[in-house]
Amino acid sequence: MISGAVSLDLTLNGQPRSLDVDPRRRLSDVLRLDLGCEGVKVGCDAGDCGACTVLLDGEPVCACLVPAGRIGGCEIETVEGLARDGHLSRLQEAFLRKGAAQCGICTPGMLMAAEALLRRTPSPGIAEVEDALSGVLCRCTGYAKIVEAVCECAAALPPAIEAEAGAAVGARLDRLDGRPKVLGTDRFGADSWPAGTLLVRVLRSPHHHARFSFGDLDAFRRDNPGIRLVLTAADIPGRNLHGVIPPLADQPVFATNIARFKGEAVAAIVGERSVVEAFDPAAFPVAFEPLAPLLEPEAALAPDATPVHENRPDNVLVKGFVRRGEPEAALENADAVVEGSFSTGFVEHAYIEPEAGFARRVEGRIEVFACTQAPQMDREDLAAIMELPQEAIRIIPSSVGGGFGAKLDLSLQPYVALAAWLTNEPCGIVYSRGESMMSTTKRHPSRIVARIGAKSDGTLVGMTFDGVFNTGAYASWGPTVANRVPVHASGPYRMPAYQARATAVHTHTVPSGAFRGFGVPQSAVAQETLFDELADAVGMDRLAFRIRNALEAGDATVTGQSFSQGVGIRRCLEALLPDWEIRRKAAAAFNREGGVLRRGVGVAGMWYGCGNTSMSNPSTIRVGLKADGTLVLHQGAVDIGQGSNTVIAQICADALGLPVGRFTLLGADTDLTPDAGKTSASRQTFVTGAAALRAGRRLRERMLLRLNAGPQATLRLEGSTLLADGSAIDLAELAGEADAHGYVFAAEEMFDPPTTPLDANGQGEPYAAFGWGAHLAEIEVDLELGLLRVRDLVCAHDAGRAINPTLIEGQIEGGSAQGLGLALMEEFIPGRTENLHDYLIPTIGDVPRVRSILIEEPDAHGPYGAKGIGEQVLIPTAPAILNALRDATGIVIRDLPATPDKIHAALQRARTGGAR
Numbered sequence: 001m002i003s004g005a006v007s008l009d010l011t012l013n014g015q016p017r018s019l020d021v022d023p024r025r026r027l028s029d030v031l032r033l034d035l036g037c038e039g040v041k042v043g044c045d046a047g048d049c050g051a052c053t054v055l056l057d058g059e060p061v062c063a064c065l066v067p068a069g070r071i072g073g074c075e076i077e078t079v080e081g082l083a084r085d086g087h088l089s090r091l092q093e094a095f096l097r098k099g100a101a102q103c104g105i106c107t108p109g110m111l112m113a114a115e116a117l118l119r120r121t122p123s124p125g126i127a128e129v130e131d132a133l134s135g136v137l138c139r140c141t142g143y144a145k146i147v148e149a150v151c152e153c154a155a156a157l158p159p160a161i162e163a164e165a166g167a168a169v170g171a172r173l174d175r176l177d178g179r180p181k182v183l184g185t186d187r188f189g190a191d192s193w194p195a196g197t198l199l200v201r202v203l204r205s206p207h208h209h210a211r212f213s214f215g216d217l218d219a220f221r222r223d224n225p226g227i228r229l230v231l232t233a234a235d236i237p238g239r240n241l242h243g244v245i246p247p248l249a250d251q252p253v254f255a256t257n258i259a260r261f262k263g264e265a266v267a268a269i270v271g272e273r274s275v276v277e278a279f280d281p282a283a284f285p286v287a288f289e290p291l292a293p294l295l296e297p298e299a300a301l302a303p304d305a306t307p308v309h310e311n312r313p314d315n316v317l318v319k320g321f322v323r324r325g326e327p328e329a330a331l332e333n334a335d336a337v338v339e340g341s342f343s344t345g346f347v348e349h350a351y352i353e354p355e356a357g358f359a360r361r362v363e364g365r366i367e368v369f370a371c372t373q374a375p376q377m378d379r380e381d382l383a384a385i386m387e388l389p390q391e392a393i394r395i396i397p398s399s400v401g402g403g404f405g406a407k408l409d410l411s412l413q414p415y416v417a418l419a420a421w422l423t424n425e426p427c428g429i430v431y432s433r434g435e436s437m438m439s440t441t442k443r444h445p446s447r448i449v450a451r452i453g454a455k456s457d458g459t460l461v462g463m464t465f466d467g468v469f470n471t472g473a474y475a476s477w478g479p480t481v482a483n484r485v486p487v488h489a490s491g492p493y494r495m496p497a498y499q500a501r502a503t504a505v506h507t508h509t510v511p512s513g514a515f516r517g518f519g520v521p522q523s524a525v526a527q528e529t530l531f532d533e534l535a536d537a538v539g540m541d542r543l544a545f546r547i548r549n550a551l552e553a554g555d556a557t558v559t560g561q562s563f564s565q566g567v568g569i570r571r572c573l574e575a576l577l578p579d580w581e582i583r584r585k586a587a588a589a590f591n592r593e594g595g596v597l598r599r600g601v602g603v604a605g606m607w608y609g610c611g612n613t614s615m616s617n618p619s620t621i622r623v624g625l626k627a628d629g630t631l632v633l634h635q636g637a638v639d640i641g642q643g644s645n646t647v648i649a650q651i652c653a654d655a656l657g658l659p660v661g662r663f664t665l666l667g668a669d670t671d672l673t674p675d676a677g678k679t680s681a682s683r684q685t686f687v688t689g690a691a692a693l694r695a696g697r698r699l700r701e702r703m704l705l706r707l708n709a710g711p712q713a714t715l716r717l718e719g720s721t722l723l724a725d726g727s728a729i730d731l732a733e734l735a736g737e738a739d740a741h742g743y744v745f746a747a748e749e750m751f752d753p754p755t756t757p758l759d760a761n762g763q764g765e766p767y768a769a770f771g772w773g774a775h776l777a778e779i780e781v782d783l784e785l786g787l788l789r790v791r792d793l794v795c796a797h798d799a800g801r802a803i804n805p806t807l808i809e810g811q812i813e814g815g816s817a818q819g820l821g822l823a824l825m826e827e828f829i830p831g832r833t834e835n836l837h838d839y840l841i842p843t844i845g846d847v848p849r850v851r852s853i854l855i856e857e858p859d860a861h862g863p864y865g866a867k868g869i870g871e872q873v874l875i876p877t878a879p880a881i882l883n884a885l886r887d888a889t890g891i892v893i894r895d896l897p898a899t900p901d902k903i904h905a906a907l908q909r910a911r912t913g914g915a916r
């Protein structure tokens, strides 16, 4: 027996179990590591996220807070116990059917909390469900479909849709990868490691800016025999740098001598799990000498500021610029001009799955199984770091428990790869919640000044915009933000004269990177809230003002681009008109009653260019048919919960003309799937979907040619027989013709959206298509307390073609919840909010009802007209909420988040006649 261990008998999912265990260990760890229940997820180890929820004697508990010593004689139930004989429980079935699982990392915890409720209350109401699930966080769904699934699982569920050939696009199919998510068998980065995997632990700077030096590392190794390896920059065989934009790669795997942000890696230890877990980082021989940090762009831009990087002496990483017409003169001659200064802070992605994965050395190559949004980019960076050819690196993305942009950058991959390479044993890592929050990228904090003018009839005449974005210590996606923002800062409106600048500035803070919208949510706050003031200034209805100025087909954008089709903003705005009118009247009537509550209604519009800005971003899809009739889709677009595994298969199936259910999916794997690019910038449905469309059509052509059938023939696949109208081929007879992948028929097609570079004035065609949308928010605010509650959101989005409406609604509900967080509660402060109890994200009790209105204005490049949706859904929420607050109370908050204390202070100032 292990020293200090106790022997326990318990019942686990109905089966008697005995184990010897250290009574102080967390039940979550014991379930995962000792009892094989990896469906129990760990998001925080602190009782904040609820991902680890299990039933202990029938009651839901956070397993991370339960010491193993407490479970003797208890009955424990985990997600693994819900299905019987391979049949999903009704609750699991409901989650699948309703689209309640996106990334799926919160799903086991949600299911167990719901299971406890349903045993007590078989037909619960919404309030009971919200109450029962209030301890479990979900960052993807906005909770709406989870609540719906729990409420409706007592009723007869509709059967799963089995789309016929040609009927997959537009169908509300269950996620093709959904079953493992509701069973708890999906493999995330921390799951299914090889037995005996060594643990890696990264040692990080406790200071924002520090010089550091190591003590005697050889003596440390000698004195700590359980630690197999110590890694520092000196151990990196290749380039000690990585970065998502190769020419600007500047982030070291391990800092050398100088740490530039709190949480930067300086070294790592590798050893047996128990040794590494017990290691006290204070015992590591490293001495830090704190240096004065630059924490704000204002300080970093001061003429005498110390450069964060020697090669960027002014601390400016990059500047973006767009100019069209003569905005200064236009504003001078405008009938009304409004202006304002705005600020937003760091926003944390707060996915429930902290970064995790393992690597192993396989026959002279290195395999990395980890959460990522960008396997090909990981491979390129790792090859340079490891000084290996790219062919020697295999990236196998795990299921990703939420990404939202931060899992585009390398995080754990170099540490596990290096450790596995040097030890020749599998090596893994699971970031702690604090480590994840302090070391991975954030949404850029912004300082924005904007002026906008209009004629007295409400026609926009010009705008100037100046944004400074805190890009942190390293480049990450700072250039992308700086270049994207000026293109988008006008909003989706005709703006004849325009100038926008965006500057990404280095500071000694965690790198800012990609987060759903790449800076556009911040610029939309400025532009859309000023629009309300401008509409008021010219005496025009705020929604009518937007409709009047909305871009239409043939109009030039601020970069001079014009689309002859696919411009859906006007339809989105007009779709809000009925709610706008009814709800504003209702709010006014409510407010006339007096009391401490006021209601208000706000709207905001958005546009978002799908894919990279003025850069090639191709995707390739391969599809093939084997001699035994197996139809395989090589789908390399990483599904981080948004649904690409399903949507891309739907597109390819209809292009091919066979039922989507015939596909065997090969998920992203750099050895097995062609490069489908990164999952970012709302590009997977649009770009990879278009590649899937082409691949499906090409495969169909090849089959029909061989069958000697016409282009309209109906294809069928019966076992290993391929048929079209009157012709048939026994595929087995073609086995000798199989290609290198084993296919007797195959196609591989690429799509790269056409764009042109921007000139010195930012003129050009940066995107092949935009997504469009508009949100309406109805809020209620307590005048005494400053508490704001969003009652309802109505969200109209032009997705071009809704390939799977359930998945699009899920994006809208989840993205708008993140927008609500940006507006009202989320601000990451390095060193202060590095956990999920100080950093607040919307809970099930914070999110409003959301009504999605799907507009379909097809795009000529998109597959079946589809456009991206992932970033679009977050952008208008925050300004719509702020506009509703102003509508209700007259107060203006320009420093986000609009927390109750800020609202309260602004209300106080308004009451006492001070500045708003």
Ligand code: FES
Pocket (backbone or CB within 6 Å): 028, 041, 042, 043, 044, 045, 046, 047, 048, 049, 050, 051, 052, 053, 062, 063, 064, 065
């Ligand atoms: S892991 Fe237990 S509550 Fe987060």
Ligand code: FES
Pocket (backbone or CB within 6 Å): 100, 101, 102, 103, 104, 105, 106, 107, 137, 138, 139, 140, 141, 352, 401, 402, 641
């Ligand atoms: S589905 Fe809930 S966190 Fe992703």
